[in-house]
Each structure stands twice: as structure tokens, then as C-alpha cells.
Amino acid sequence: MHVSKDKPIFSVDIHPDGSRVATGGQGEDCGKVVIWNMGPIRDEKEEADLSTPRILCQMDNHLGCVNCVRWSGNGKFLASGGDDKLVMIWQTSRGLGSGKSFGCSVTIVEQWRALATLRGHSGDVLDLAWSPQDVWLASCSVDNSIVIWNALKFPDQVAILKGHSGLVKGVTWDPVGKYLASQSDDKSLKVWRTSDWKEESSITSCFEECGGTTHVLRLNWSPDGNHIVSAHAMNNRGPTAQIVERNGWGTSLDFVGHRKAITVVKFNPKILSKQIKRTSEKQQQYSCCAIGSKDRSLSIWLTALKRPLVVLHDLFEKSILDISWSSSGLELMCCSLDGTVAYLGFDQSEIGMPMFKDDQQALLEKIYGKSVLASKATNASSHIIESAAVLNLQQEQQQHRERENSMSGSSVPPKALSAVVATGDQPFKPRDKQIETRTPDGKRRITPIFLAPQPDIGDAGIPAPFTNKSIAFNSSKETSKIITERQDRVTQPGLNVSSNSSQSHSLASPPHHLVNTIMHQPTAVSETKTCITEPGATTPFIPLHTPMDVDKTPVRPVTSTPVSRQESQNDKERVKEKEKERDKDPDLDKTKDKDREKLKGNLSLKRRHGKVGRPRKSERETQMAAMVSHPLPVLAEPERTRPVLTSQDLQLSVPTIQKSSVHLIEGQMGSDNCTTVEVENKLSIGTRQMHRVRCVSSGKVLWEQLLTSPVIAVAGSRQVTCVACEDKTLTIFGVGGRRLWPPLVLGSQVSVLKCTGCYIMAVISQGYLYVWNSRSVCGVIQGQTLSAIMTVSERVIRAALTNEGVPLLTISSGRSFIFAPEIGSWMLVNDRDDYLHVCSDHHRCSPSKGRASGPLASVQGGGSSNQQAGRIFQSDASMQQMSTVSHLENQLASSLALKSASEYCFWLETYIRYLAQEGLEGKLRAVCDDLLGPVYARTSGSNGWQPTILVSILS
Structure with a gap:
């Protein structure tokens, strides 16, 4: 599987459902995460089918190379970490179709969006690991630290583990969530407790001869939790994968055979069983481990055997960097620095029968104790309970909470209630029916159907396994099934129409004079009892003052029948016949016009009396004048207080x-x-x-x-x-x-x-x-x-x-x-998260003598040149120019505030060189005017210009 020519692939991970695989590495001008379709990889027929997509999605949000990609245990999230010091959490987007993303020639079949961006490291992120039940996410970096993130509430941090004195290049979780292991360039492997995030043990003896020659040190924990297998250990000057036992953290065994340093170790997630000894028919349980090395070879080991099951030599042109097993335990993929990914398939006769998930969980509970699955990212509820007394106490507390919930009198469970609110189907009108009425002038009026807005992007949940049917396009030739109801009723403008047959209700707007009454008159607060109505019912509008005259004549039920095309045609013919009769008999036409004017007058009187519909222009002007002369009373908002941090x-x-x-x-x-x-x-x-x-x-x-x-x-x-x-x-x-x-x-x-x-x-x-x-x-x-x-x-x-x-x-x-103290204020001279210095392109204009040392250089870490500026602003040179000018002006101002003469000279020279190179004449002239000063500065002395800068620099 050829992924990217001459672009290294640093990580690979197979989705838990087995239909996707994610890779992370270096793109053209940024870090790249690609999600691939597993179908063409495992099936030659799908590979030959050109209609089958190879790439499902491609994400280029990382500014630096992507070093690690990891799916969560349930497959809902994808985490990626890169050289830009960021960890990004990805999730599928709902409501977005396929197509090509901006600046990308690849057709996107699935849409994935960045759910959260985690900022906590000050260096490149090298490895990631999800904890069991996806409660936590661990990330390690070249800043010698490990950050534990709350996976239930991104971007909250649970803990920062600082015990290594070198680059941390690998992390792995205990399968029962009790420990976390990490390996570093400081020649140590550390085990951390998740109960208090303290160091449990540190193993150093087998790493004393090792050097920091590998890009990653991806260790892994066995699925039964009994062993950790490290990367890059040494035994008699030979590279090994050290086996660390859980009981006492001993290091008596190791995997040997590779010629160069081992970079990655990955256990098969399944506990396997097979008949190992020919003399015995008993099935023996064991684990399967894959080891990748800088010698470009891959070895597969069974813990029940003393020799490797298979060794693949010269699999790649460069060293292996990552390995991933499928959740079934029968597929393996590994990636290399040469930009390729290899796929290996196994059957049960080769590596053994995988244990069922429930049986494997029962085995872990039998070995380490029963675990109450974590529902929150807290130390108390997420670790394995190895004491019966603690387990009984938790069960009693759970039963007590259930009794309290049952006594509260709530008839609707919270989950069911939230489901009703989330679906939004209950309060809306039916979508398969229309209502048609007539206005006084004979025109048809169709009441529109309300369609609830659908969010473009939302929580799409766990993505379904990808198949070719997922992108099939189906067109329906069926006619519309919407029924149109015809009501023999004259509708007045401004009135809503209700249909008994549809069981839908509508609340009309209140009369205009009543609105003014509510707005201008104070309301008396009376004690009322709260009444809970059923969904869909509407509360009648009750005026607060001056009740209206209401006609109490019973309303005749309105019968509605569906309108057919033939009846609509008959209505048009009847209208034409009436027009012909009116042309033949002018007297009849005059009589009807008088009756119509009388009817309109009555309707107008009723509308003005009831104030239904739009008021006349004169009445609106009168109301506006009254509102201006009597402004609305200003309601005092409740006082809001914000906690202010004090030195106390x-x-x-x-x-x-x-x-x-x-x-x-x-x-x-x-x-x-x-x-x-x-x-x-x-x-x-x-x-x-x-x-x-x-x-x-x-x-x-x-x-x-x-x-x-x-x-x-x-x-x-x-x-x-x-x-x-x-x-x-x-x-x-x-x-x-x-x-x-x-x-x-x-x-x-x-x-x-x-x-x-x-x-x-x-x-x-x-x-x-x-x-x-x-x-x-x-x-x-x-x-x-x-x-x-x-x-x-x-x-x-x-x-x-x-x-x-x-x-x-x-x-x-x-x-x-x-x-x-001159201005009495704090000044910000450096910000780790400020990307102006990353995007600045001033390095080619720096003086040849090199950057001067001083307080600004010490706080900014020496200011080594960065290669990201040209990549970020490759499509917009003006933005890069503005970023560089802003950064140089910040450096000048900071050097002046720190009173660092040597650094001020350095940044002033760099600033002038860049302005001259870019042809920014206006800013160059401003610098010269500031240095030369006004013509009559020595005689006037009233403009505040200083003839010297930092006492001894320029005069």
C-alpha cells in the first residue's frame, strides 16, 4: 500500500469496526491525517473496482508533521498529535455531503471535523494512548512530560506527569486501567498509578547502554495485563525488547533477534488459545506480539513459543515506526519512514483462536477483581476495585440513589425526557398534510407546513462501518403523498387557520391595542398555581386589563374534504361564468358592488373593533407618537457580579x-x-x-x-x-x-x-x-x-x-x-501560544554576526529559526509580510522595555533590512524620522524626542 511518495508515515491505526484505517505523517506543507477504506486493502476485487473510493477523508489542520493517530476504543473519536505541539480530536460531521475540500484534489467521501484542540505541551507530541473505556487520553512529548486529558470533557486536563528527564517517546495503558507506562530517552521506563498519578516504579537497568537513536519508543501492555514489553533495550550490547513483569516489575526475560534498535511493540488485543504441544490436546492460552525495528524487519511472537512465529526481512526501505492490529486480531498493518504501509492477514490456524470479548473481560475480572465501569473521569470511579468491602459500599450507594430517584415521583426517566427534547418531533405539526382556504376576494390560500431546522453539524455518534452502499445515490420516482384539505371558510388577513382533522393548534397574535396596554400599564402580580399541560396543547391568551367583547356564539365545526384537480378546474369555470353574467347585466353588477362594499365595511369595522390584522397607517402613526411621548419603563436588570481575582x-x-x-x-x-x-x-x-x-x-x-x-x-x-x-x-x-x-x-x-x-x-x-x-x-x-x-x-x-x-x-x-514603573503597568514580552514568531519570515534578513544574547533571547529560548512561515502563508504573501513586520516590531518594543541595548541593535538592524527588502517605504521613512528627530529639536526641546536610546546606543 503506497501512501505518499518520499513523505514519511509516522503512525497507523485500524478502526475498531475494521472498515477504516487512519495514517498520520508529513504532507506537502503541513501535517496530514488520512482515513482510508479498508475494503480495497484486504480485497483485490474492490481494489480493481475504480468506483470504490480509496481515501475517505483527508485532514490538513496540523501545522507540523503528524507523529501519532489513535482511534478511541468505541471508534467515535480519532486523536492526532504532531510537531505543532497540539493534540486534535476528530469526529464525524452530520449533514455534510461528499466532495472535494478546498485546496485538495482528493474526493472526500466522509466528513470529519476537529471536535477539540488540546494545548498543553511545549514541544512535539510523539505518542498517544486511550485508556480503557475511553475515560482518559494520555499524550507524551519532547518537553519531558505526559499530559492526561479528560476524554469525557475536552479540553480539561486531569494530571501532568513530570518525572522523566528526557524526551518521552511512548505511552501505554494497563488493560484494566490501574497503571500507565511510559518510556523516555532518559534510559528509563516508568509505571504510574492512576489512583493518585504518582510514580509506581522506574526500570533503568536494561536501558543503560541505550542511546537516543529512535524517533519513537512505542512500548505496549499485554492484553492479560501481566507484562509490559518495551522498545529499544540492550542485552550484551544487542538490541532487545525487554519484558517487564507486572508482579514486582522484574526484567528477567526479553525478545532478541533484531539487528538494530526496536522502535515499536504492539500486542494483539485478543487473548489467543491453541494446541501448542502435540502430546497434549489441551488448549493453551497465550498472547501474540508484533515487533518492528530500525533494521526494516517485522517479527511476530507467541508467548507460548520460544522462537518467533514469523520474521519478515526487508519489508520496507526504511525503519518501521508504528504497528496496529485489528479488533478481530487477524489483521495487522505497519508503516515505515519510507512512506508506505504494509498489510498482513492471518487465519486462526496460524495464530490461534481469539477469545470472545465477554470471556476476556471475565478473565480480567477473575485475575484483578471486579471493576465498576467508569462513567466519569475521576480517580475514585475508574480504577479496578480489588477489595470486596469497597465494592459492597459502592453497590449500597448505587441502590440508595435508585431509591431516592423512585421516591422523587418522576414518571418520565431523565433519558427518555432528554430523548423527547432531542428529537423535536412532538411539538411540530404533521408534515404530510396541507390546508387550503379562501380569502374574501376569492383567492386561494395554503397554510405552509413548518419544517424544523436541522443542524448542519452535530454529534453524529459512533460512525457506522463503511461500505460501498454508504455512498450509493438513490432517486425516487414516487409522487408527493401530501394531502391537501379544502375548507369552505372565508379567511381574514392576519388570522391563523386550525384544522380539527389534523389536531394542530395555533396561537394568533394579540390585538394591537391590547399589546399597547400590556406595554404601557404596570401589571399586578398575582399568585397562580402552576399547571402542566400535555405536549402540543396551547394556552389561550388572557388579557391582564380591560377584557374585550367576545362573541359567544358557538362556532360551527368546519368540515374539510380533500381538494381534487377536477374540483379546482370547476371553480375556475364558475368564476368565468360569473364574469360573463356581470358583463351582460350592468345593474346586477352595481347591486353586487354595493353589497360587496357593505360587506367590506362591516369586515373593516369588525377588524378595527377587534384590532385583528394590520392597523391603518393613521392608527400606526398615533401609536408611534404615543410610544414616543410615553416611553417604556426601564426594567432594572438583576445585578450581576463577577468574581475578581485579588492578591489575597x-x-x-x-x-x-x-x-x-x-x-x-x-x-x-x-x-x-x-x-x-x-x-x-x-x-x-x-x-x-x-x-x-x-x-x-x-x-x-x-x-x-x-x-x-x-x-x-x-x-x-x-x-x-x-x-x-x-x-x-x-x-x-x-x-x-x-x-x-x-x-x-x-x-x-x-x-x-x-x-x-x-x-x-x-x-x-x-x-x-x-x-x-x-x-x-x-x-x-x-x-x-x-x-x-x-x-x-x-x-x-x-x-x-x-x-x-x-x-x-x-x-x-x-x-x-x-x-x-514609568507607566505603572505590566507588559507582555513573550507568549508561548503566540504564533507570530512561528509565522515570521525575518531570518534571511538577520545580521551575519548572529543574534545577540540577552534577557529577551533567554526567555524566548534562543529564537531558533522556524520553517513553517513559508508553508502557512504560501497562498497569501501579504499576510506573511504583515506577520513578519508585526513580530519584528514586537521584538523591538520588548527589547526597549527590557532595556537590552545589544538586542535592540540586533532587532533594529533586522527590521530595517526586512523593510528595505520588501520595499516598505512608509515604515522605513518613519524609522529614519524617529532616529533623526525634528530639525529644531535642540532649540525647542518641547516635543519629547530623546536624542539617545538606552543611553549609549545611538546619538
Whole structure:
């Protein structure tokens, strides 16, 4: 199966119903996910039939290469992860037909849409795994983390697992949902508990000789839950697939035979049984495992045999990256870096008899205990219950809830009630009947049928297995079955017609003067009893004031008969005969005209009296004037309050008190010329405890000080040394250990403490920022709250203080801020989710000397060039140009705010080079005018122009 020439395929996964297969890899200018029809793959006749579609759908939403695709267990969702740091959840769309998508030459047979986009990783997403019962989705990335997503409520995160120190390249779930296993480039395989998301075990001994030579490390758990088989282990300098036992996490066995590193391991989802020994007729149960390697070979193993069942050498031109078994256990597909996918079919005589799903579930319950299937993504309800007491307690709680529901008196179950609301069939009129009446002037009037609007896109549920019949086009030659009812009744304009035969009801509009009465007069609130009516019934309109005169004459039932084509033709002939009689006898015509005018007058009087239908122009003008002179009373809306985050809500972490610690001030730790501060807490001096701070340089003690409160944080520079204590004080020492100021009393304990030159920065646990200048003895920033830049759930992950005294804070959301005391506001200098830097195409205009280092480069991770700009805006050069200009102007402004002279020079030169290259004369002229300044700047000095930038750059 040739998928994409010269484009690698990184992942493949067969749909649970066996009719589709998804592949993910690299497209022309983006990541690509393709859903294929399995029919032509497994059947040569369907492959030869040109009318059978090969591709069902193609999705190009990923900006980077797609590394992994995985179907959910029920087949409803498809998850994909790629180099753009995103995980996308796909679902079928309802109401959309087949055709070609924009920019794609492939005909789309099925429509799939992105249900959710999950953002939580800061690097490429390499592997995905759905938990049993599709409660959670696990994703791993090169950012050394594993994110657990709530699959019942995307995009909520359940946990973030951070224990690996290298790229995490594979994840797999225990078949009973109790554990999660992951493998990383840090030469370890870790097992995590799903009950508290803590590390259960870490296996490292069999990976010590391994190197990070594989793109993925896709390990897998056996279907009986007894073993994990890892990728890329080493035994006597040879590549193996290590077998990790569930009982004790031992590593005594492995699969050997491949010549290069193993990239992927995949177990058959079925537990198999077969007669292995010829001397015994007993059926032996075992598992089947497929292993792919960088040596381009695939091996199939049965755990009951000591040697592989089959080995396929040179199956691809490049290494194997992913393997997928069908839910039946008799089909296997694997993909390679060379852009091809291989299909293998087995029969039961070769690999054994697959166990039925119910029998396999019963076996797992027998081994690990009975499990109450998870209905929510919570730790308490989703793990295997291995204690009988806990199971009995859950069953008692369930019976108690059922008794409460039965005593509530609800006759309609909630599911049934929601089904009635969802279908929407009950409150609408029948669609197989029309009503025809006559107006006073003899014209026919047909009451239209209300058709409920159907949503274009909705939850289509689990997709049905794809067959060629799914795309068959059928045309019906049957005539319309709608029955037309004729009513011998004169219909007035503005009145709705009801039919007894159709059992449909309609509510007419209220009279106009009654509407004005309701709008202009206050209403008295009376106590009324709530009455529940049956669906389809309508409530009669009751006026609040001044009841109308109503004719209480009983209404004669209206009989309706179907109208045929012959009767309609007879009506036309009768109208023509009446016109001929009127031409022959003018007196008769005048008499009828008088009767008609009299009838119209009576009808008009009745309409104006009852105010039914559209009012006259004069009456409408009078009503409008009355509304202007008496405006509607303004109803006060209920006061709505929105919770506002204050600094009192923030609670930052505080360093713990250590008995002794060493803090580096200058140099490199361990070198001869480094300067350190040594802290010794809780020294017993008589009956009291004191706390000593000692400054040591090149092995010599420069000064010592004693404090009365335990030390929790230390920072320093050549000019000053700062010590934060448990009693919420901050003591500042100068050169030689002299106290510069009395202890500064803060509102709470210090969470972050930094010193650069003569500047001191402190962030206290209540979420306030302070910056002092020890040279000028002044406060640069005095108690600025952090509530404007972070929430309660976020934390400060990085803090820095520039040489110019500018505080720089990075929040766990990936955004970095500085505070500018000149304007009294926070400034956003970097955002991890801002794609302007990804889309910028300025790299070819950068100076040859390379990017200058500074605080902006450090917070942006060095600013390595990105290759996505040309791909994203390949069809719109103007958008790419605007994106690049915006990014360069942001960099200039951020460098200026950070007071980084070298970075400002770098970005100014890059900005000018790009403007000159693109021919943006207007912006170039603005830069020159800003640098040159006005002609009379030195004499006037009143326009605010500064002759220097950052003191020593331009003059």
C-alpha cells in the first residue's frame, strides 16, 4: 500500500469496526491525517473496482508533521498529535455531503471535523494512548512530560506527569486501567498509578547502554495485563525488547533477534488459545506480539513459543515506526519512514483462536477483581476495585440513589425526557398534510407546513462501518403523498387557520391595542398555581386589563374534504361564468358592488373593533407618537457580579527551611574563585537558637552575621547580599557584610528572591512584587500585585532581574511579563501560544554576526529559526509580510522595555533590512524620522524626542 511518495508515515491505526484505517505523517506543507477504506486493502476485487473510493477523508489542520493517530476504543473519536505541539480530536460531521475540500484534489467521501484542540505541551507530541473505556487520553512529548486529558470533557486536563528527564517517546495503558507506562530517552521506563498519578516504579537497568537513536519508543501492555514489553533495550550490547513483569516489575526475560534498535511493540488485543504441544490436546492460552525495528524487519511472537512465529526481512526501505492490529486480531498493518504501509492477514490456524470479548473481560475480572465501569473521569470511579468491602459500599450507594430517584415521583426517566427534547418531533405539526382556504376576494390560500431546522453539524455518534452502499445515490420516482384539505371558510388577513382533522393548534397574535396596554400599564402580580399541560396543547391568551367583547356564539365545526384537480378546474369555470353574467347585466353588477362594499365595511369595522390584522397607517402613526411621548419603563436588570481575582487569593510557594545550605553568588560552584553564602539554621547558643550566615570566597571567610529568625532564601551579587527570613523580614548586607538598612518588613514570606548589581527583587507569597535600588536607596517598585498576570492555578516558573533593574517573570501558562514603573503597568514580552514568531519570515534578513544574547533571547529560548512561515502563508504573501513586520516590531518594543541595548541593535538592524527588502517605504521613512528627530529639536526641546536610546546606543 503506497501512501505518499518520499513523505514519511509516522503512525497507523485500524478502526475498531475494521472498515477504516487512519495514517498520520508529513504532507506537502503541513501535517496530514488520512482515513482510508479498508475494503480495497484486504480485497483485490474492490481494489480493481475504480468506483470504490480509496481515501475517505483527508485532514490538513496540523501545522507540523503528524507523529501519532489513535482511534478511541468505541471508534467515535480519532486523536492526532504532531510537531505543532497540539493534540486534535476528530469526529464525524452530520449533514455534510461528499466532495472535494478546498485546496485538495482528493474526493472526500466522509466528513470529519476537529471536535477539540488540546494545548498543553511545549514541544512535539510523539505518542498517544486511550485508556480503557475511553475515560482518559494520555499524550507524551519532547518537553519531558505526559499530559492526561479528560476524554469525557475536552479540553480539561486531569494530571501532568513530570518525572522523566528526557524526551518521552511512548505511552501505554494497563488493560484494566490501574497503571500507565511510559518510556523516555532518559534510559528509563516508568509505571504510574492512576489512583493518585504518582510514580509506581522506574526500570533503568536494561536501558543503560541505550542511546537516543529512535524517533519513537512505542512500548505496549499485554492484553492479560501481566507484562509490559518495551522498545529499544540492550542485552550484551544487542538490541532487545525487554519484558517487564507486572508482579514486582522484574526484567528477567526479553525478545532478541533484531539487528538494530526496536522502535515499536504492539500486542494483539485478543487473548489467543491453541494446541501448542502435540502430546497434549489441551488448549493453551497465550498472547501474540508484533515487533518492528530500525533494521526494516517485522517479527511476530507467541508467548507460548520460544522462537518467533514469523520474521519478515526487508519489508520496507526504511525503519518501521508504528504497528496496529485489528479488533478481530487477524489483521495487522505497519508503516515505515519510507512512506508506505504494509498489510498482513492471518487465519486462526496460524495464530490461534481469539477469545470472545465477554470471556476476556471475565478473565480480567477473575485475575484483578471486579471493576465498576467508569462513567466519569475521576480517580475514585475508574480504577479496578480489588477489595470486596469497597465494592459492597459502592453497590449500597448505587441502590440508595435508585431509591431516592423512585421516591422523587418522576414518571418520565431523565433519558427518555432528554430523548423527547432531542428529537423535536412532538411539538411540530404533521408534515404530510396541507390546508387550503379562501380569502374574501376569492383567492386561494395554503397554510405552509413548518419544517424544523436541522443542524448542519452535530454529534453524529459512533460512525457506522463503511461500505460501498454508504455512498450509493438513490432517486425516487414516487409522487408527493401530501394531502391537501379544502375548507369552505372565508379567511381574514392576519388570522391563523386550525384544522380539527389534523389536531394542530395555533396561537394568533394579540390585538394591537391590547399589546399597547400590556406595554404601557404596570401589571399586578398575582399568585397562580402552576399547571402542566400535555405536549402540543396551547394556552389561550388572557388579557391582564380591560377584557374585550367576545362573541359567544358557538362556532360551527368546519368540515374539510380533500381538494381534487377536477374540483379546482370547476371553480375556475364558475368564476368565468360569473364574469360573463356581470358583463351582460350592468345593474346586477352595481347591486353586487354595493353589497360587496357593505360587506367590506362591516369586515373593516369588525377588524378595527377587534384590532385583528394590520392597523391603518393613521392608527400606526398615533401609536408611534404615543410610544414616543410615553416611553417604556426601564426594567432594572438583576445585578450581576463577577468574581475578581485579588492578591489575597494568590498563594505562591515558599522555600522550605533547611538545616544547612550553600548558595552561589558569583563564579562556578566548585571552582577556586567562586563566592558562596553558607547558611546554618538553628544553632543552639545557650537556651536560645541563632542562625548564622557566612560569606566565603576562594576558601576564605569574608564575613559572618547572626540572625534571630531561620533563613529561607538567599541571593546576592558583588554589591549586595540579601537574606529572607521566616519572620517575613528581608536583611540587606553590603560589601564586607555591613547591614545597609534595618530589616525590611514584608507582608508575607518571600517566595522568589533575586539580586543583580545594586538591584534587589522580591516576590512574596501573597503575590506582590518589590524592587529596590541599594545604590540610590529607593524603592523602584513598591508592592505591585501579580493578580493581573496570573490566576490561582498558575505559578511562577522563572524569575529574573536584568542589569537595568527590570523584573522578568514567566508564568506556567507560558507567558512572560515585565513591570514598567514609568507607566505603572505590566507588559507582555513573550507568549508561548503566540504564533507570530512561528509565522515570521525575518531570518534571511538577520545580521551575519548572529543574534545577540540577552534577557529577551533567554526567555524566548534562543529564537531558533522556524520553517513553517513559508508553508502557512504560501497562498497569501501579504499576510506573511504583515506577520513578519508585526513580530519584528514586537521584538523591538520588548527589547526597549527590557532595556537590552545589544538586542535592540540586533532587532533594529533586522527590521530595517526586512523593510528595505520588501520595499516598505512608509515604515522605513518613519524609522529614519524617529532616529533623526525634528530639525529644531535642540532649540525647542518641547516635543519629547530623546536624542539617545538606552543611553549609549545611538546619538
